[in-house]
Amino acid sequence: MVIFTTVCCVLGCKRAPTEPAAAQATEQQVLTDFATVVVNPNYQDLQEKSNALYAAVLKLDSVSSDANLATAQTAWREARDPWETAEGYLFGPIEDFNYDPSVDTWPLSKTELDSLLASNNPLTVPDIDALPYSLKGFHALEYVLFTTEDPANLTTREKKYAVSLAESMVNTFTALKDSWEPTMGNFTGQLVHAGTGGDTLRYPRRKDALLAIVGGMSDICSEVADEKMEDPLIHRDSTLSESSVSHNSTRDFRNNITGVSHAYFCHYQSSGHSLSEFVSSKNIALDNKIKSLINSAINSFDNISSDYEQAIFTQQVQIHNTQAAIRSLQDAIDNDLTNFIQANVSD
Amino acid sequence: MKPWLGVIFCVSAVVVQACREPQPFPDDQRDQRLSGASNTVFDATAESFGHPFPTLSAHDLAVHELGDKQFEQTFVAAPAPVNSGLGPIYNNVSCSSCHHNDGIGVPTAGDPQSSLLIRISVPGADEHGGPLPVPGYGTQLQDKAVFGTNPEATVVISYIYQTYAFPDGQTYELRAPSYSLVNLYIPQGGMLVSPRLAPPVFGLGLLEAVPEEEILSHAYESDHDQDGISGRPNYVWDPVTQRTELGRFGWKANVASILEQVSIAYNQDIGVTNKYFPNESCAGQVQFDNRKDDPELPDSLLMAAKFYVQSLAAPARRNVNDPTVVQGQNLFSQIGCASCHTPTMTTGVNVAFPSVSNQIIHPYTDLLLHDMGTRLADNRPDFQASGQEWRTAPLWGLGLLAIVNNPPYYLHDGRARTIIEAIMWHGGEAEQSRQKVQQLSTQEREALIQFLNSL
Numbered sequence: 001m002v003i004f005t006t007v008c009c010v011l012g013c014k015r016a017p018t019e020p021a022a023a024q025a026t027e028q029q030v031l032t033d034f035a036t037v038v039v040n041p042n043y044q045d046l047q048e049k050s051n052a053l054y055a056a057v058l059k060l061d062s063v064s065s066d067a068n069l070a071t072a073q074t075a076w077r078e079a080r081d082p083w084e085t086a087e088g089y090l091f092g093p094i095e096d097f098n099y100d101p102s103v104d105t106w107p108l109s110k111t112e113l114d115s116l117l118a119s120n121n122p123l124t125v126p127d128i129d130a131l132p133y134s135l136k137g138f139h140a141l142e143y144v145l146f147t148t149e150d151p152a153n154l155t156t157r158e159k160k161y162a163v164s165l166a167e168s169m170v171n172t173f174t175a176l177k178d179s180w181e182p183t184m185g186n187f188t189g190q191l192v193h194a195g196t197g198g199d200t201l202r203y204p205r206r207k208d209a210l211l212a213i214v215g216g217m218s219d220i221c222s223e224v225a226d227e228k229m230e231d232p233l234i235h236r237d238s239t240l241s242e243s244s245v246s247h248n249s250t251r252d253f254r255n256n257i258t259g260v261s262h263a264y265f266c267h268y269q270s271s272g273h274s275l276s277e278f279v280s281s282k283n284i285a286l287d288n289k290i291k292s293l294i295n296s297a298i299n300s301f302d303n304i305s306s307d308y309e310q311a312i313f314t315q316q317v318q319i320h321n322t323q324a325a326i327r328s329l330q331d332a333i334d335n336d337l338t339n340f341i342q343a344n345v346s347d
Numbered sequence: 348m349k350p351w352l353g354v355i356f357c358v359s360a361v362v363v364q365a366c367r368e369p370q371p372f373p374d375d376q377r378d379q380r381l382s383g384a385s386n387t388v389f390d391a392t393a394e395s396f397g398h399p400f401p402t403l404s405a406h407d408l409a410v411h412e413l414g415d416k417q418f419e420q421t422f423v424a425a426p427a428p429v430n431s432g433l434g435p436i437y438n439n440v441s442c443s444s445c446h447h448n449d450g451i452g453v454p455t456a457g458d459p460q461s462s463l464l465i466r467i468s469v470p471g472a473d474e475h476g477g478p479l480p481v482p483g484y485g486t487q488l489q490d491k492a493v494f495g496t497n498p499e500a501t502v503v504i505s506y507i508y509q510t511y512a513f514p515d516g517q518t519y520e521l522r523a524p525s526y527s528l529v530n531l532y533i534p535q536g537g538m539l540v541s542p543r544l545a546p547p548v549f550g551l552g553l554l555e556a557v558p559e560e561e562i563l564s565h566a567y568e569s570d571h572d573q574d575g576i577s578g579r580p581n582y583v584w585d586p587v588t589q590r591t592e593l594g595r596f597g598w599k600a601n602v603a604s605i606l607e608q609v610s611i612a613y614n615q616d617i618g619v620t621n622k623y624f625p626n627e628s629c630a631g632q633v634q635f636d637n638r639k640d641d642p643e644l645p646d647s648l649l650m651a652a653k654f655y656v657q658s659l660a661a662p663a664r665r666n667v668n669d670p671t672v673v674q675g676q677n678l679f680s681q682i683g684c685a686s687c688h689t690p691t692m693t694t695g696v697n698v699a700f701p702s703v704s705n706q707i708i709h710p711y712t713d714l715l716l717h718d719m720g721t722r723l724a725d726n727r728p729d730f731q732a733s734g735q736e737w738r739t740a741p742l743w744g745l746g747l748l749a750i751v752n753n754p755p756y757y758l759h760d761g762r763a764r765t766i767i768e769a770i771m772w773h774g775g776e777a778e779q780s781r782q783k784v785q786q787l788s789t790q791e792r793e794a795l796i797q798f799l800n801s802l
Binding site: 091095096097098101102105106107108109110111112115116119121131132133134135201202204208211212215219226227239240 | 390391392393394412416421423424425426427428429430433440444447448459460491493494495749750753
């Protein structure tokens, strides 16, 4: 019976070549909407939030009040949110042009930073751009904004450094956003036209583009569970936590996994045709499994109620549970979801 | 035992013995996709160079993953609680800063993403036959420095562009680089200069496992078959073993082992001292910080990073049965490319690391030195390699470079931007092959490129 049905399907397909296969159309929509509904809006949001951060730092430079420091700190956290979600799809120009290390290198080179601030080296934006990655970006700015309790103690050079850092970050995020903009760098086109030949060099097949998305989802799971969370925990050293100065680490981690959710459900401010929809049309059990694992992983962060730098000493069970939830998700992505793509996407 | 049972047992034993008579497995039945034999991975994405051997044990996989982390760590100026020891002078801040995605780098100098370093020496040889260090500089130029410290020099790269044509009218452009060193921290003339682009790091464990005898079996210094090709080995001083060894790695086969390569890269490229290179690269120079913190890299992390590189799998070939690819493969042999880019090697038996043991691999290199002509010459001898000789570069993974490292660059200094440019830069022993490519029809040339892109 199964064989008969299969034969009929094959024959049916051969008799109706002009009727587009639903799966093929959905693959294309998944890729297009991933770029236009998720990545481009995420980078747009990042650029806007970085502009707000720059404005807040300028205000702090102008008036070093407690309120302005708090506003700048909040703006730093809010700019960090879209950055961390975007780490759920860390491929393309963000890798090709080193945008990632130029704004998020860790650790900060504190010895060099002290030397720089103690020197007469100019601190304009071009000077900042010429510095090594470990002296700029989020963590350099975090250090200036979060290590003082009294903003009146910020030196003129520290504030100048912060202003130029923030402006340099705006420039980087603008370039990152533009690299995907269809009217500019158009990496979006690499996904939209994947598998159609022409000048589309990056993804000769749609399968390759879908695997790149899935690979990005897997990579961030591994990075969060096995590196960002694991290293401070296993070494019992809170200084190994990525955003330890601002105590933003748990929020960072959750946003990373939220990025996986964005990629799978094709959602960022609005929604589009998703990988979930594509999987569901062929294997609803697998889709339900991935959905459940994503939700479990994200929700498990609710149990880590302390700052991560404290939780590594006081909430190890909760951390282990969250790591286990993320690893289960990664396992399903690496095996079930990847195998599904390999088996169900032919071109 | 009943007698007839004994007969059955004997007959069965004879049959089983006969069935188990070992026979060579026919080459034409091997899966041509398996570039790294058992250690091949099926991934054609940007991550394709970064997978562990599929054959690793759980323990070895854990060490590999530790090494993976280490490979990506950014070092910072000492003193620091984490990753202390960058510089004081250096070329880059982490392994992955040069070997992007475990692949190649960018042929620029001075930028954070730059992956081109400059080997230097003065005429002559040291006590081991190696390059003679430049007084006050050593044998590698560090063009970056921690804040407040002077780099050794600034490297200025310029290109002269020239357009050429195939008989069918299709054109290609070659860019000839020149390098000048400015802002030298102390005056120094007469340096021999050799640019080297960071190469891909996958598959090295398999190449290291090829027995020396097998490599030497491809060496014909006298060109015995008079085909103009005469590969020869480089023998180099290995600071790890303190012996002269066969060189396998580096653009001039100037490094004997992965351990030496990783140790010297930490020391010379990043400025991080370690067990095998315990002195700062700037020891004795004015940039030396006089800190007593050596070795800066714990031995366990050095070994993890070494094992990471040693256990990176080779990516599978694609489209191996495509008729055009097969045609290109045949042309590759007929033209003579395969005389140096040896398709197949067999690793030796290694009971200590079974993953690399007895593997039939397809790296497309003989690991030997060949004269590549004056246009590619750096004119800087490196142990037994002359100024015109280069080691045959492995070609496995070649077709994935444009995906892993976009845009891709080819040859020792990244001067070539396409595969056809890289071919047309060949000279010396490869001159005849280059001329044959020049004469190929448009379709044949495309077939050759499609084959190379399938690797």
